Amino acid sequence: MPMLVAEGLTKKFNDVLAVDRVGFEADAGEIFGLLGPNGAGKTTTIRLIATVLSPTEGTAWVCGFDIVEESQEVRRNIGVLTTDIGAYDRLTGRENLRYFGELYGIYGDRLEKRVKEIGELLEILDFIDRPAGGYSTGMKQKLAIARSVIHDPSVIIFDEPTSGLDVLASQTVLGFMKKAKEMGKLVVLSTHQMSDAERLCDRAAIIHKGKILTVDTIANLKEATGSAHLEDAFLELVGAEPVKVMR
Amino acid sequence: MKTILTIWKKELKDNIRDRRTLMAMILMPLVLMPALLIGMDKLVNYQRERSKERTARVAVDKDASASALIDFLKSQKKIEVIGVEGGPEKGIRDGKADIGIIVPADFQDRIKSGAPARITLVQDSTKMESQESLAKVNLAVSAFSGRIIEGRLNSSGVDNRLLTPITMATKDISTAEERGGFGLGFFLPFFVIIWAIVGGQYIAIDVSAGEKERKTLEALLLTPAKRLEIVLGKFFAVSTTAVVSVVVSLTSLYVALKVFGLGPMTGALESGQAQGKALAAAGADAAFSIEPLAILVMLGVGLLLVLMFSAILLSIAIFAKSFKEAQNYIGPAYLVAIMPAVVMNAMFGFKPTDWFYAIPIVNAMLLFKEALMGSYVVSHILITAVTLIVFAIIAILVAGRIYSQEKVLFR
Numbered sequence A: 001m002p003m004l005v006a007e008g009l010t011k012k013f014n015d016v017l018a019v020d021r022v023g024f025e026a027d028a029g030e031i032f033g034l035l036g037p038n039g040a041g042k043t044t045t046i047r048l049i050a051t052v053l054s055p056t057e058g059t060a061w062v063c064g065f066d067i068v069e070e071s072q073e074v075r076r077n078i079g080v081l082t083t084d085i086g087a088y089d090r091l092t093g094r095e096n097l098r099y100f101g102e103l104y105g106i107y108g109d110r111l112e113k114r115v116k117e118i119g120e121l122l123e124i125l126d127f128i129d130r131p132a133g134g135y136s137t138g139m140k141q142k143l144a145i146a147r148s149v150i151h152d153p154s155v156i157i158f159d160e161p162t163s164g165l166d167v168l169a170s171q172t173v174l175g176f177m178k179k180a181k182e183m184g185k186l187v188v189l190s191t192h193q194m195s196d197a198e199r200l201c202d203r204a205a206i207i208h209k210g211k212i213l214t215v216d217t218i219a220n221l222k223e224a225t226g227s228a229h230l231e232d233a234f235l236e237l238v239g240a241e242p243v244k245v246m247r
Numbered sequence B: 001m002k003t004i005l006t007i008w009k010k011e012l013k014d015n016i017r018d019r020r021t022l023m024a025m026i027l028m029p030l031v032l033m034p035a036l037l038i039g040m041d042k043l044v045n046y047q048r049e050r051s052k053e054r055t056a057r058v059a060v061d062k063d064a065s066a067s068a069l070i071d072f073l074k075s076q077k078k079i080e081v082i083g084v085e086g087g088p089e090k091g092i093r094d095g096k097a098d099i100g101i102i103v104p105a106d107f108q109d110r111i112k113s114g115a116p117a118r119i120t121l122v123q124d125s126t127k128m129e130s131q132e133s134l135a136k137v138n139l140a141v142s143a144f145s146g147r148i149i150e151g152r153l154n155s156s157g158v159d160n161r162l163l164t165p166i167t168m169a170t171k172d173i174s175t176a177e178e179r180g181g182f183g184l185g186f187f188l189p190f191f192v193i194i195w196a197i198v199g200g201q202y203i204a205i206d207v208s209a210g211e212k213e214r215k216t217l218e219a220l221l222l223t224p225a226k227r228l229e230i231v232l233g234k235f236f237a238v239s240t241t242a243v244v245s246v247v248v249s250l251t252s253l254y255v256a257l258k259v260f261g262l263g264p265m266t267g268a269l270e271s272g273q274a275q276g277k278a279l280a281a282a283g284a285d286a287a288f289s290i291e292p293l294a295i296l297v298m299l300g301v302g303l304l305l306v307l308m309f310s311a312i313l314l315s316i317a318i319f320a321k322s323f324k325e326a327q328n329y330i331g332p333a334y335l336v337a338i339m340p341a342v343v344m345n346a347m348f349g350f351k352p353t354d355w356f357y358a359i360p361i362v363n364a365m366l367l368f369k370e371a372l373m374g375s376y377v378v379s380h381i382l383i384t385a386v387t388l389i390v391f392a393i394i395a396i397l398v399a400g401r402i403y404s405q406e407k408v409l410f411r
């Protein structure tokens, strides 16, 4: 069974059908895109998979664990970078990481080693012992990434990881995703920024109004819609008229 | 279990670095309790001295014939007679006098002839000085009246003592401890209730609504920590802070009592009643002390109160989206918590049945009073403990439920 499988995943908020029978498969060693405009249902889909929301219908499996039946195991195997990158401002970066490490069941020397390892990887050791309240957005984003992977999960999901970041900070985030892929993780990138997706993703699901329109490799998506860029392919798929510009 | 400990430690560390929590937890109870005690003591003393020392200004009509009564009033130490143009009423209105006295022109003649004479005291009951002055003049007129009677009886050869067939003496059988407990029992429970809430309030909001506001909640919910573990960890952090604040307030109060004594405080709270004055006199010189057992009972009850309040605060604060919203919810909660205490204190000499010990907060108030008076009833303590614990557990379970509600967490 692939590392992440969604099947008929559905979420209704009162009368709003936020996620409508979403199904896809993604496996270790790839960066899988979840692409759609704002309000498409990306965040809700991620929250369902990460078990902080329960599905109205359908289910998903993370590393073979059912999100409804085995939510504890699912959480241990999944790391999510949420859109909200808030940290505990009165604690230092290290204290923030230790807290989450312990919540994931990592203690003592193992925890210290892991904090150092992830700190080096994300280049946060310079400021890790300063209170997080004084961090810039970029620093906070790196800390948030470190926090979400402190338990070394097999599946890493990034929800709009570059929103609000400048080019340099975005570069670090995208770089980390590549590294994670090389380490054999499954990386899911949820974004509305087609340029990021085009550069990084191996395959992608296009989601619109809660429904998956198509799942394919980036090359196939472009070919099928006869577009030179993923953005045009995307616009074609969601039924909008692409703006033809001279390039 | 380990998770609860992790959350407890983190929330305490995080909040101890917050000035507001530190203030509410340690500084306020430490300073406020003795300050209040000493302040009230001084205020009461000052008020009492002032009203004793004050001279009553009595207005009479400038043209009124001088009578023996006016002369007598003039001879009194704390009474000043002021002749006013246009009559006593005008004198009071113009603020020249506190009260006025109208002595009719035929007053002297009627006294001489043995006919009843009538005078009128004029007052403005909306003025504070009016009552004090009235009492002083009343006393003086009575004394003057007594003199006339004495004179009349003497001239007809009757023994004075016939007039006072009964003389009274009072004897107070309450111990210094009881008197102290009585006065302290009046305000101490308020303080414990208030600190049990105030001490935990900021941290309760910080760990729940604050976490939503700072956008850290979702990351916490993503961890394998169970919702009930999260709530318990936070609950213990809130309780710890509130307990510290209650202990600090009780300790500083105890030290303040040792150093400054109870003073006339006891009487002040009962002022106006003869009984109060007797208590005050006794309280002033009584070496008041609180028994160790009383402290133990109070700490125990305080702890249980804290557990209950912490759980309630937490469930209220989880509901809120932001710090501000949480404070808006918690404000009225104070009223609900303090209300029974106020009502209880208003009911003077009230004898509760066992059922009253099953009402949270009310039962704590009652137990405090009992402990301070050196009375320990096992059934009362047991009913109180069980009630408070049951309420605390219900509140924690409710908080746990709320933490599992998608609607409350993601709004």
Ligand SMILES: Nc1ncnc2c1ncn2[C@@H]1O[C@H](COP(=O)(O)OP(=O)(O)O)[C@@H](O)[C@H]1O
Residues within 6 Å of the ligand: A013, A016, A017, A018, A036, A037, A038, A039, A040, A041, A042, A043, A044, A045, B410, B411
């Ligand atoms: N907690 C919630 N309650 C009600 N409606 C929600 C909630 N969360 C999301 N929605 C709705 O579900 C739809 C999908 O939202 P979301 O998953 O955040 O989209 P995306 O992340 O793709 O921008 C939107 O219409 C949004 O308004």
Ligand SMILES: [Mg+2]
Residues within 6 Å of the ligand: A039, A042, A043, A044, A083, A159, A160
């Ligand atoms: Mg989103």
